[in-house]
Amino acid sequence: MEKVNSIHLDISGQICPSCLLLTLKELNQHAAAVREGNTEIVVTTDDRQATATIPDAVSKMGYVAEVSRVDAGYRIRVSAKR
Amino acid sequence: MGESPFLLIAATSAVAGLVAGFVMHRSDFCVTAMFRDLFLLRDFFLLRMLVLLVVVSAPAFELGRAAGLLGPYPFPLLGPGSLATLIGGVLFGIGMVLAGGCVVGTLYKLGAGSVVAAVAFLGLLAGSALYAEWHPWWSAFARATAFGPAITLPQWLNVAPAALVLPLAALGALGALYLYRSQRRGLLTRPGYATGHIPPWQAALILAALGFVSWLFIGMPLGITTSYAKLGATLEALVWPEHVAGLAYFQAQGLNYTPPFANTPVSGGAGPQLDAIAAIQYPLIIGIILGAAVSALLVKEWRLHWRIPPRHYASALLGGMLLGAAARMVPGCNIWHLWGGVPILAVQSLLFLLGILPGAWIGSRLLVRFVIR
Numbered sequence: 001m002e003k004v005n006s007i008h009l010d011i012s013g014q015i016c017p018s019c020l021l022l023t024l025k026e027l028n029q030h031a032a033a034v035r036e037g038n039t040e041i042v043v044t045t046d047d048r049q050a051t052a053t054i055p056d057a058v059s060k061m062g063y064v065a066e067v068s069r070v071d072a073g074y075r076i077r078v079s080a081k082r
Numbered sequence: 083m084g085e086s087p088f089l090l091i092a093a094t095s096a097v098a099g100l101v102a103g104f105v106m107h108r109s110d111f112c113v114t115a116m117f118r119d120l121f122l123l124r125d126f127f128l129l130r131m132l133v134l135l136v137v138v139s140a141p142a143f144e145l146g147r148a149a150g151l152l153g154p155y156p157f158p159l160l161g162p163g164s165l166a167t168l169i170g171g172v173l174f175g176i177g178m179v180l181a182g183g184c185v186v187g188t189l190y191k192l193g194a195g196s197v198v199a200a201v202a203f204l205g206l207l208a209g210s211a212l213y214a215e216w217h218p219w220w221s222a223f224a225r226a227t228a229f230g231p232a233i234t235l236p237q238w239l240n241v242a243p244a245a246l247v248l249p250l251a252a253l254g255a256l257g258a259l260y261l262y263r264s265q266r267r268g269l270l271t272r273p274g275y276a277t278g279h280i281p282p283w284q285a286a287l288i289l290a291a292l293g294f295v296s297w298l299f300i301g302m303p304l305g306i307t308t309s310y311a312k313l314g315a316t317l318e319a320l321v322w323p324e325h326v327a328g329l330a331y332f333q334a335q336g337l338n339y340t341p342p343f344a345n346t347p348v349s350g351g352a353g354p355q356l357d358a359i360a361a362i363q364y365p366l367i368i369g370i371i372l373g374a375a376v377s378a379l380l381v382k383e384w385r386l387h388w389r390i391p392p393r394h395y396a397s398a399l400l401g402g403m404l405l406g407a408a409a410r411m412v413p414g415c416n417i418w419h420l421w422g423g424v425p426i427l428a429v430q431s432l433l434f435l436l437g438i439l440p441g442a443w444i445g446s447r448l449l450v451r452f453v454i455r
Contacts, residue, residue: 012385012387012390013196013197013198013386013387013388013389013390014198014390014391014394014454015181015182015198015394015397015398015449015453015454016112016114016115016118016182016183017115017118017119017122017123017454018394018454020123021122021450021454022454046383046385046387048107048110048276048279048383049110049112049115051274051275051276052110052272052273052274052275052276052279053119053123053125055273055275056127056272056273057123067275067276069277072382072383072384072385073383073385074275074276
């Protein structure tokens with residue numbers, strides 16, 4: 001099985017919409033690798049709004065986002081559509 | 083304080099604050115984001131929620147007024163529109179985007195444990211109190227550039243109050259049509275994955291109801307910004323009492339009215355004393371903070387995050403100061419004007435809305451240039 005490279009971002013406590021903008025910036029920088037399926041972007045955040053805006057924004061760009069709960073916050077995993 | 087009208091006022095405010103704080107935290111009902119994301123992301127989703135709030139409030143307020151439930155009309159503290167309001171609106175828009183929240187958004191974020199919102203809150207207090215230093219010439223400027231004595235658009239256009247009903251009814255009908263179409267196209271909902279998420283369209287309806295209840299029992303919709311100046315003046319008076327006592331802005335009693343369920347008039351102003359303004363606004367402020375804190379604790383998300391880039395703190399402090407000063411220059415905040423004044427077509431509120439749009443655009447440009455990099 002191919003190893004997936006994860007890029008981790010921790011964006012907690014920053015001024016909105018840091019979480020969304022920094023995630024999109026990272027996604028654009030690694031667009032080709034994420035599209036090929038060997039890289040994913042994993043964001044840890046306390047921003048509730050981002051749990052709605054990130055999946056919405058990346059799905060329009062052709063990616064998928066999975067939101068899961070972590071200690072006192074959320075983890076949003078952005079990867080290629082399978 | 084202590085007389086009977088204040089008890090109903092303070093109790094209504096506290097309950098409205100608790101509910102509003104809880105609901106805004108759960109749905110992330112951020113007015114700043116509504117305007118900011120419009121420019122930054124071409125995202126109209128949140129702005130639709132504001133439109134919903136306004137088109138529901140407008141006919142509700144009008145029906146309430148016609149039925150004799152809501153008074154006084156127009157509600158107190160609204161002034162005539164002027165160039166000062168428009169300029170204040172632009173500065174308000176810039177300030178709220180840089181601060182990461184408006185005067186109310188900052189409170190619910192602070193309640194949920196945001197350290198950067200706490201810094202913005204301090205900036206708000208400082209900016210509101212600082213305004214007193216240039217209040218005399220700013221109010222002279224406002225008087226000199228006022229568009230006449232009218233408070234609401236129908237008064238300005240010199241049409242009978244009945245004529246107000248027609249545009250509002252039309253607005254209501256358009257609103258219903260808009261709601262129906264938006265619902266069918268899925269424009270009012272978006273998947274929310276946060277624990278205990280309340281859809282923003284439901285929050286908009288709850289907040290519209292709170293505005294109605296506030297006007298019913300207190301005599302005016304939700305508003306809090308005079309109290310930022312009041313709290314700022316209280317703190318300033320601890321270190322510099324003679325100076326605070328000498329400032330005209332802190333002496334003025336801008337609020338003079340008879341509350342709905344009272345027999346005697348009450349008054350209040352921005353000075354440090356505990357008066358009608360304190361009875362109306364302090365419980366609302368404390369309620370919003372507590373409501374949001376309870377909400378965050380219940381979903382186990384109350385956590386202090388303070389290790390963030392220092393430029394975020396600088397942005398929150400400077401943005402907060404600008405926001406606080408601008409709220410006094412308008413005067414009034416986005417909650418007061420957009421949720422309360424726009425539904426009754428108050429001239430000042432419409433001018434504020436006109437100013438906040440370019441302000442939010444400028445703020446968004448500054449934010450991505452200097453803060454979020």
